[in-house]
Amino acid sequence: MNDPTPPPFFKTGLPPHLRFTIFVLLSAVLMLADARLTYLGALRQALAVFVNPLQHAVNAPVRLAGQVADFFVTHSRLRLENEELRQTRLRLSAQLLELEALRAENAHLRALLDARPRYGHTAQLAQILYAERDPFSRKIIIDRGSLHHVEAGQVVVDETGVVGQVTRAYPAVAEVTLITDKNQAVPVQNLRNGLRAVVFGSGQDGTLNVPFMPTNADLVPGDQLVTSGLDGIYPPGLPVATVVRVERNAAYPFARIACLPAAGVDRHRHVLVLRSTAPPPPRPPAEVARGKR
Amino acid sequence: MANADPRPSVLTRPPSSRFIVGSLLAALIANLLPGTGLAVLLWPDLVALVLLYWVIHAPRRVGFGSAWLLGLLMDIADGVLFGQHAFAYVITTYAAWRLHRRLQTFNLWQQALYVLGLLLLLDVSMLLVRLAFGAAFPGPLYFAGSATGALLWPLLSTLLALPQRKPVSPPYGTPSR
Secondary structure, eight states, X not given: OOOOSOXXXXXXXXXXXXXXXXXXXXXHHHHHHHHHOOTTHHHHHHHHHHXXXXXXXXXXXXXXXXXXXXXXXXXXXXXXXXXXXXXXXXXXXXXXXXXXXXXXXXXXXXXXXXXXXOOOEEEEEEEEEEEOOOTTSOEEEESOOGGXXXXXXXXXXXXXXXXXXXXXXXXXXXXXXXXTSTTOEEEEEETTTOOEEEEEEOSSSSOEEOOSEETTOSOOTTOEXXXXXXXXXXXXXXXXXXXXXXXXXXXXXXXXXXXXXXXXXXXXXXXXXXXXXXXXXXXXXXXXXXXXX | OGGGOXXXXXXXXXXOHHHHHHHHHHHHHHHTOOOOTHHHHHOOOHHXXXXXXXXXXXXXXXXXXXXXXXXXXXXXXHTOSTTHHHHHHHHHHHHHXXXXXXXXXXXXXXXXXXXXXXXXXXXXXXXXXXXXXXOOOOOGGGGHHHHHHHHHHHHXXXXXXXXXXXXXXXXXXXXOO
8 A cells, every 4th residue: 555666567576475485484494403403503692692782771771770779778678688697697607617527528538438529619690681581481591691601501509499500601691491491300319318300390380390200209298309410410419399299199100299499490680600610521432331231 | 433544544655664674673672671470471572563564554565584584583582492483473474464455444443353363373373383392381371462462553553654644745835945
């Protein structure tokens, strides 16, 4: 109607049906390549260079509003909080002293037993920029990226437990998949009896579940699940979840075990990104493993 | 409802390319606004809305290529499966392109009803893609954004039509220098 270009009589190009088919096929190829192969990282990075500054710009006023609100807290509340923090620090420093002693003792005992030393980790503070808008996944974006040595695979924790894992690192930001995401798995160990399991996110309502556990598995509500450290990615002993419900139905081969995450997965503004100081030993090649069996 | 339809009574001039690109960029920025909880669920996909507006009103300027490129940018911004938005936008653009002559004769609220259908098509195509790649159904509130989008359509259409209603040159009868 208000179209300035000449009618299709003069200039047509490809017919729309054909263009539609081409673009649908192109998208399908992209999706398959993204889901099944990992060739698209470079393309993603290149486009992210354009989009990420936009995201930062859009977030800036929101963050500014938060900072302004932070500035106007009352004096009494600050004093109260300060007092609380002082007490917490005192308590923690006492525990830290104990930890130092235990760590030295542990290293000594491991040396006596000729066992490998545990891998150390350094922590880096990061701020959560925003949660991703994808309703199908549970992901957050933090303000540290590959420029700050954040890499895909690193573990993200808060002061109470595991929050998630870095899945994509862009130059200035990184994407963290929360443990409540459906595709996120964490190898864990029951603190009570050492039973090993793998915790998956349910993807729905911020809960976790432990699939593929036999109905007679020794898990009861209230059990604390901590990382087992078996995968060489998660350091051992970090709290992951608490079992809240166990349904044992003999009609199904597996028990249905629901857990709640130990960390405030959806609550905090700051998280810690753990970076291992020593890489885990390389896996034995697959042929050797098969030959031994 | 007579003035709900801006078109037949008013002569319009073609939209400038700068305005089209600017409006799409603004929609992209508005889509990136951070939010939490219900606000995220109710927030409409403004890029899809503005894209639909231009596909309906300037089908030879904004077509599959623009839809696909915007889809890729949304995929990056949302960190989702690469090509998911691009796929859904291209499909919705095709449907809108098939309907654009009919839609131009409707008033804004009738258009909004069609736009609701188009936005639901967008949602369903993305849902099917994600289910095919192993995601879980996120719940019925997933479709809430489309309803807000359709409700927003009359306002958005009016706003996007405004720049085209200004006269191109001074009207006849004004003295020329």
